[in-house]
Amino acid sequence: MPILETIGLEKRFGGITATNGVSFAVEQGARLALIGPNGAGKTTFVNLLTGVLKPTAGKILLDGVDITALEPHQRVRRGMARTFQINQLFADLTPIESIGLVVSERKGSGADWWRVVGGRAKITDEIADIAERFRLGDVLRERTAILPYGKQRLLEMALAFACKPRVLLLDEPAAGVPEAERHELLATIEALPKDVTVLLIEHDMDLVFSFADRITVLVNGALFADGAPEEVAHDPRVKAVYLGEELDG
Amino acid sequence: MSAVTATSPLADTVAAFFARRARWTPFEIAFWLVALASIWLFPTKHLILTETAILALFALSLDLILGYAGIISLGHAAFFGVGAYFTGLVAKYGLINEPVLALFAAGLAAAVIGFATSFLVLRGSDLTRLMVTLGVALILREIANRYSNITGGADGLQGVDIQPVLGLFRFDLYGHTAYIYCLSVLFVVFVVARRIVQSPFGLSLGALRGNPLRAAAVGIPVNARLVAIYTVSAGIAGVAGALLTQTTAFCSLDVLSFDRSADLLLVLIIGGTGYLYGGLIGAVIFKFMQDYLANLTPQYWQFWIGLVLVLIVLVGRERATGWTGYARAGLIKLFARAPSLPSPAGGGKGPAAVGGAAPDGH
Numbered sequence: 001m002p003i004l005e006t007i008g009l010e011k012r013f014g015g016i017t018a019t020n021g022v023s024f025a026v027e028q029g030a031r032l033a034l035i036g037p038n039g040a041g042k043t044t045f046v047n048l049l050t051g052v053l054k055p056t057a058g059k060i061l062l063d064g065v066d067i068t069a070l071e072p073h074q075r076v077r078r079g080m081a082r083t084f085q086i087n088q089l090f091a092d093l094t095p096i097e098s099i100g101l102v103v104s105e106r107k108g109s110g111a112d113w114w115r116v117v118g119g120r121a122k123i124t125d126e127i128a129d130i131a132e133r134f135r136l137g138d139v140l141r142e143r144t145a146i147l148p149y150g151k152q153r154l155l156e157m158a159l160a161f162a163c164k165p166r167v168l169l170l171d172e173p174a175a176g177v178p179e180a181e182r183h184e185l186l187a188t189i190e191a192l193p194k195d196v197t198v199l200l201i202e203h204d205m206d207l208v209f210s211f212a213d214r215i216t217v218l219v220n221g222a223l224f225a226d227g228a229p230e231e232v233a234h235d236p237r238v239k240a241v242y243l244g245e246e247l248d249g
Numbered sequence: 250m251s252a253v254t255a256t257s258p259l260a261d262t263v264a265a266f267f268a269r270r271a272r273w274t275p276f277e278i279a280f281w282l283v284a285l286a287s288i289w290l291f292p293t294k295h296l297i298l299t300e301t302a303i304l305a306l307f308a309l310s311l312d313l314i315l316g317y318a319g320i321i322s323l324g325h326a327a328f329f330g331v332g333a334y335f336t337g338l339v340a341k342y343g344l345i346n347e348p349v350l351a352l353f354a355a356g357l358a359a360a361v362i363g364f365a366t367s368f369l370v371l372r373g374s375d376l377t378r379l380m381v382t383l384g385v386a387l388i389l390r391e392i393a394n395r396y397s398n399i400t401g402g403a404d405g406l407q408g409v410d411i412q413p414v415l416g417l418f419r420f421d422l423y424g425h426t427a428y429i430y431c432l433s434v435l436f437v438v439f440v441v442a443r444r445i446v447q448s449p450f451g452l453s454l455g456a457l458r459g460n461p462l463r464a465a466a467v468g469i470p471v472n473a474r475l476v477a478i479y480t481v482s483a484g485i486a487g488v489a490g491a492l493l494t495q496t497t498a499f500c501s502l503d504v505l506s507f508d509r510s511a512d513l514l515l516v517l518i519i520g521g522t523g524y525l526y527g528g529l530i531g532a533v534i535f536k537f538m539q540d541y542l543a544n545l546t547p548q549y550w551q552f553w554i555g556l557v558l559v560l561i562v563l564v565g566r567e568r569a570t571g572w573t574g575y576a577r578a579g580l581i582k583l584f585a586r587a588p589s590l591p592s593p594a595g596g597g598k599g600p601a602a603v604g605g606a607a608p609d610g611h
Contacts, residue, residue: 050466076468088463090456096266101456102467104449111477113450116271121260124267128260137259141266159467 001064003028003197004167009058018044020221033200033212041221042201050082051075081165083156085172091145095136095155099127102162134158150181167197174204271447295424301536302431303492308516308528310485316522318478319458323379323510324386328359330505332487337406337500346412352491359487360480367479371472390505405501427496
């Protein structure tokens with residue numbers, strides 16, 4: 001059974017159809033890249049998956065369970081987390097607090113109003129693990145707002161990862177990261193655990209082809225092509241609408 | 250990095266961070282010692298100190314929603330008033346005679362009203378919230394006015410007889426019992442509020458205030474949290490209202506007035522929000538400034554208080570590092586552990602920051 005599946009997913013904004021009958025399925029542990037030209041509806045699709053937007057038609061199944069009607073935070077609890085194309089962080093908190101918050105939340109003590117945050121070793125150990133994995137150890141106690149952009153990008157992923165998702169949606173994780181800080185970021189993406197299904201939305205073709213074992217192309221809100229990276233790269237239709245010269249060279 | 254230990258050094262750092270975050274600072278301890286000492290230091294000022302403690306508790310309740318959850322309210326007197334009238338009525342009709350018990354019940358009553366109206370403030374911008382909260386307070390005030398057969402209407406609730414606290418301490422004319430009682434309640438509620446803001450729940454409030462979109466995206470049920478803190482805040486405001494009725498043995502429409510809600514915002518503007526002491530310090534400054542100005546110019550004191558407030562806000566707004574900026578930053582530093590503490594200079598962890606990278610010690 002696929003871990004994530006959509007059936008005839010559709011979203012209309014007035015007369016515009018941003019997502020047009022998308023049916024697709026992802027297997028557990030897949031490394032799927034979702035690509036498409038600007039305005040293809042990638043972000044709308046992610047917003048539908050995560051519950052920020054409600055579809056006008058169609059269904060979303062997570063691990064076989066219909067989650068179409070669930071609120072965003074409920075989907076997170078069921079194992080789907082995302083990052084944002086533009087950083088959505090808690091500017092006034094430190095990374096240690098931000099991660100601690102998410103871990104506490106997942107462990108079910110988010111509504112706990114009496115125990116002090118991080119009072120339990122299980123939680124502090126996990127915060128440390130996540131900080132290490134995303135190379136935030138040296139900036140843990142800085143205010144998020146003043147962190148270098150590359151570190152903020154890492155924190156963006158760390159927060160989603162702290163939700164312990166089965167499906168992780170990365171919305172252009174490398175966008176805007178300067179060359180010098182890129183390597184660190186790509187290494188952490190590469191090192192994501194194999195059992196976590198990753199759906200990567202990305203413009204950067206180097207990253208897409210080095211990371212993905214499957215590529216789905218979205219054009220005008222509809223599924224355009226889907227297959228192994230080589231297949232998609234050599235698909236003349238895909239070249240025509242999207243990849244253009246980029247792959248010929 | 251190379252040391253082989255059971256727990257990683259990073260985990261220790263994390264644990265230490267949170268432990269330190271929750272610890273009482275020397276200034277907090279000093280603050281409460283001074284508050285305690287004021288009982289013996291200013292025996293002639295107990296009446297105004299009682300009012301101050303009540304205002305501080307009321308401001309604390311608003312700080313919980315404004316400073317932590319980012320909900321602005323121009324009608325917090327609604328809950329103050331519910332607590333005040335509730336206490337007056339149960340005392341008048343002898344339903345609950347023991348003041349501490351009545352206090353709990355009043356807090357509960359106000360919390361129920363808070364819960365019921367919380368759904369109105371979930372949606373909308375700050376401006377909508379200002380209007381909605383203002384509206385709720387106005388409606389309650391008019392209800393109290395309309396049912397004057399129960400509330401006493403414009404004449405106020407007469408014949409409120411308050412029994413001794415715990416059956417032992419009778420309220421006196423000089424406010425001695427009242428002050429000690431109010432200060433104790435303030436301290437207990439403060440300790441609870443402090444726990445709340447240090448808890449995962451409190452931290453999640455800070456997160457959803459800063460970025461509700463992301464808060465939902467990491468699994469925080471944003472609306473449920475807002476309802477919870479709004480309800481708690483209303484309950485505390487109700488307790489403050491109850492204290493006013495108990496210490497004055499009287500209750501009038503004034504407890505629900507717009508002025509009371511507006512003054513409260515001024516208290517928090519003076520003291521600052523989001524570190525719990527803002528309401529307390531603001532209340533002390535506000536009350537004593539009011540008292541001083543009223544003695545100076547009995548008729549026109551409101552002019553001066555208005556002027557002072559305009560100046561405070563202007564100076565605070567015009568220059569980011571104006572005196573309110575400095576004072577607030579300083580206070581926050583003293584009373585709450587700032588999140589970004591520089592790593593301790595000596596005796597730090599081995600592997601941290603080697604080399605000449607950190608010349609900013611003293």
